Amino acid sequence: MAARSIETILIANRGEIACRINRAAKALGMRVVQVASEADTDSLAARIADEVKVIGPPSAAKSYLNTDAILTAAHESGADAIHPGYGFLSENADFADAVERAGFVFVGPTGDTIRLMGDKAAAREQARKVGVPTVPGSDGVINDMDAALTIAREVGFPVMIKASAGGGGRGIRIAQDAETFRTLASQAANEAKSAFGDGGIYIEKVIETARHVEVQVLGDGSDVVHFYDRECSLQRRRQKVWEEAPSAALDDATRERLCDAAVALARSVSYRGAGTVEFLYDDETEDFHFIEMNTRIQVEHPVTEMICDTDLVAGMIRVCGGEPLGLTQADIARNGHAIEVRLNAEDPANGFMPFPGQVSALRVPEGEGIRFDHMLYEGYAIPPFYDSLLGKLIVWAPDRKAAIARLEAALRDLEIGGLPTTAPLFTALARNADVQANAVHTRWLETWLEHAADTLTDQGETTT
Numbered sequence: 001m002a003a004r005s006i007e008t009i010l011i012a013n014r015g016e017i018a019c020r021i022n023r024a025a026k027a028l029g030m031r032v033v034q035v036a037s038e039a040d041t042d043s044l045a046a047r048i049a050d051e052v053k054v055i056g057p058p059s060a061a062k063s064y065l066n067t068d069a070i071l072t073a074a075h076e077s078g079a080d081a082i083h084p085g086y087g088f089l090s091e092n093a094d095f096a097d098a099v100e101r102a103g104f105v106f107v108g109p110t111g112d113t114i115r116l117m118g119d120k121a122a123a124r125e126q127a128r129k130v131g132v133p134t135v136p137g138s139d140g141v142i143n144d145m146d147a148a149l150t151i152a153r154e155v156g157f158p159v160m161i162k163a164s165a166g167g168g169g170r171g172i173r174i175a176q177d178a179e180t181f182r183t184l185a186s187q188a189a190n191e192a193k194s195a196f197g198d199g200g201i202y203i204e205k206v207i208e209t210a211r212h213v214e215v216q217v218l219g220d221g222s223d224v225v226h227f228y229d230r231e232c233s234l235q236r237r238r239q240k241v242w243e244e245a246p247s248a249a250l251d252d253a254t255r256e257r258l259c260d261a262a263v264a265l266a267r268s269v270s271y272r273g274a275g276t277v278e279f280l281y282d283d284e285t286e287d288f289h290f291i292e293m294n295t296r297i298q299v300e301h302p303v304t305e306m307i308c309d310t311d312l313v314a315g316m317i318r319v320c321g322g323e324p325l326g327l328t329q330a331d332i333a334r335n336g337h338a339i340e341v342r343l344n345a346e347d348p349a350n351g352f353m354p355f356p357g358q359v360s361a362l363r364v365p366e367g368e369g370i371r372f373d374h375m376l377y378e379g380y381a382i383p384p385f386y387d388s389l390l391g392k393l394i395v396w397a398p399d400r401k402a403a404i405a406r407l408e409a410a411l412r413d414l415e416i417g418g419l420p421t422t423a424p425l426f427t428a429l430a431r432n433a434d435v436q437a438n439a440v441h442t443r444w445l446e447t448w449l450e451h452a453a454d455t456l457t458d459q460g461e462t463t464t
Contacts, residue, residue, distance in 0.1 A: 160204045161184055254288070408427060
């Protein structure tokens with residue numbers, strides 16, 4: 001791909017990731033155009049952009065998911081490139097193709113790569129082709145329930161039923177036995193059909209106490225490097241809430257094998273841009289298994305940036321504009337430990353009820369090793385139409401114990417007035433003995449939350 005000069009970049013997203021892309025683009029000397037729904041014209045992302053293009057009403061389907069409106073805004077503003085962020089159209093292959101056909105740089109992989117790796121069954125097959133271990137399960141998509149049940153029995157219950165086109169925790173069910181399998185498989189297929197237009201499913205063996213470990217990669221279409229690993233095992237409803245880098249569960253030999261596997265897979269599809277290869281890791285056997293690849297920048301990318309002293313968003317803009325990677329694997333070193341927690345406008349002491357409202361006060365923690373990526377300002381009225389993520393508090397320290405202590409201190413210094421947030425959850429987790437000992441897995445948090453209501457209420461009285 002020939003290098004193309006990017007002078008103006010259009011951000012086809014909102015919220016904290018739009019603000020993050022803005023910072024990276026301006027650091028590269030670029031002019032920034034921000035698209036906004038009618039509900040987001042007073043957002044922080046709109047305020048800090050060089051130009052704002054209103055693309056539709058509050059409904060995401062009529063604004064942030066409207067390809068024609070986004071391309072029209074790009075043409076009118078003289079943009080050279082479009083960055084999709086995460087969510088919305090970021091992993092939509094048809095959108096990536098439309099952007100390139102219209103003459104703009106798409107800051108992400110090609111449509112063909114997104115299509116291949118976005119089909120989770122096809123991605124599993126691609127992983128097997130290059131020798132990357134996968135979770136035991138079905139070969140390809142299954143559309144027949146009788147065949148699916150037969151495979152589930154062969155794999156052995158419990159099994160995870162996953163939508164091939166799913167994402168964000170949707171289109172997933174766990175069947176403990178054959179009696180519940182058909183109902184849950186139908187639910188997963190219907191949910192995926194409604195959300196993604198594709199009801200195909202596949203089957204994976206449930207690894208009972210697995211960890212979620214992922215590898216950050218960056219490619220220029222011909223070469224690929226990794227920026228080591230992250231662990232994202234603390235999840236609620238299959239949504240990550242606490243992420244850290246590197247995983248404290250891996251020894252050096254396993255880390256090297258894991259990262260090499262991620263690079264081999266990304267290189268096999270001529271990967272361009274920033275991406276994440278996700279694995280399940282079994283503490284008992286020390287085996288890892290590929291589960292999927294996210295063909296976009298991840299919410300949790302800052303922890304990798306902190307330990308590798310790099311700007312992944314700027315890096316993906318450069319390589320997608322046609323520049324070579326400009327670094328080898330030997331150039332990338334990791335240092336220390338970083339933790340990120342997702343601050344949502346939700347009340348953890350009340351079943352995580354969403355709570356949009358007005359920010360009456362804002363105090364951002366400062367100091368060495370502290371970063372807060374967010375979309376807030378004092379007086380901002382949070383619109384009720386989108387997800388509840390307000391920002392991400394990220395800390396770095398020389399080791400994991402010190403990082404947890406720094407996180408707890410930063411949470412004490414953080415104030416988001418006027419609405420409840422998930423800050424009390426993270427204060428409680430930072431003080432939890434299992435979390436401090438790294439004795440967690442992907443199902444740990446759900447179990448802990450069943451008995452944590454009083455704990456979260458107590459934390460809420462002493463934090464934000």
